[in-house]
Amino acid sequence: FGPGDHVITTMLEHNSVLRPLYLLEEAGLELTILPADQNGCICYEDIEKAIRPNTKGIICTHASNLTGNMVDIGRIGRFCRKIGLLFVVDASQTAGVFDINMEEMGIDVLCFTGHKGLLGPQGTGGICVRQGVAVRPLIVGGSGVHSYSKAHPEDMPTALEAGTLNGHGIAGLYAALRYIQETGMEQIRERELFLMRQFYDGVRTIPGVTIYGDFMGQRAPIVSLNIRDYDSGEVADELAYHYEIYTRAGAHCAPLMHRALGTESTGAVRFSMSHFNTEAEIDEAVRAVHEIAEG
Numbered sequence: 001f002g003p004g005d006h007v008i009t010t011m012l013e014h015n016s017v018l019r020p021l022y023l024l025e026e027a028g029l030e031l032t033i034l035p036a037d038q039n040g041c042i043c044y045e046d047i048e049k050a051i052r053p054n055t056k057g058i059i060c061t062h063a064s065n066l067t068g069n070m071v072d073i074g075r076i077g078r079f080c081r082k083i084g085l086l087f088v089v090d091a092s093q094t095a096g097v098f099d100i101n102m103e104e105m106g107i108d109v110l111c112f113t114g115h116k117g118l119l120g121p122q123g124t125g126g127i128c129v130r131q132g133v134a135v136r137p138l139i140v141g142g143s144g145v146h147s148y149s150k151a152h153p154e155d156m157p158t159a160l161e162a163g164t165l166n167g168h169g170i171a172g173l174y175a176a177l178r179y180i181q182e183t184g185m186e187q188i189r190e191r192e193l194f195l196m197r198q199f200y201d202g203v204r205t206i207p208g209v210t211i212y213g214d215f216m217g218q219r220a221p222i223v224s225l226n227i228r229d230y231d232s233g234e235v236a237d238e239l240a241y242h243y244e245i246y247t248r249a250g251a252h253c254a255p256l257m258h259r260a261l262g263t264e265s266t267g268a269v270r271f272s273m274s275h276f277n278t279e280a281e282i283d284e285a286v287r288a289v290h291e292i293a294e295g
Helices: 015-026 045-050 073-083 167-183 185-203 232-243 255-261 279-293
Strands: 006-010 030-034 055-061 086-090 109-113 125-129 209-212 222-227 248-250 268-272
Touching: 006 015, 015 030, 015 055, 015 255, 030 045, 045 073, 055 073, 073 086, 167 185, 185 209, 185 222, 185 279, 222 232, 222 279, 232 248, 232 268, 232 279
Parallel strands: 006 030, 006 055, 055 086, 086 109
Antiparallel strands: 109 125, 209 222, 222 268, 248 268
């Protein structure tokens, strides 16, 4: 993407998507950000309305890291393929838990981190690029091959791998992938969604608790909430110090999503369920939210 191109994205995005686009926008890229409603959902009809003659691609997340709402990437991918747009997907919240088929879903570039659903070390991740799509590297340098050339190699994946690779992290990610294959992704997903639903059902009727997101459709196994008018950081500290329950509070690197939800000033407290959690731990988390809400 470059000056004069038009790209469409959404308010659901993480800063890892938004900030590079903002830099490109300063250099002449035209950017449309699709709005989200009060539940954090986009309207798919808005995508077609946003298309311009110079539209080159759509970039979106598979699931919001704040609400857990999932985007129908298959629907968007088929639309992109129909009219010849590039489709880039951020699967950081879903890789390792939900099935993704780039060919069937019309995805040209799939990006993911290794430290979430893939259960790998921090500082790992990957990018899957459809053959025929050229990716301009951000960093060039040592590659171990073509050492006498002034230019960085263009062949993938060397084109995107300047310098010494994170071999230790990659080995850890490989071990995590083996564990997922042995355990079964479907089993992991069903367990996490079961625990997520247990927690949601336990806290949704507590007076003073506000929960964010759409819980009617397919979603990632997270629940974000606020308690009364308390700052989310204070709630997270209370959960950590008095209950040994560790959550993520604040803005979650998703500023536009907080704007859509009206939580820019308070942030939100995110509970992320793992298949390693127990039902007893979920009950304890529900009890903690009850007690904090009661003051």
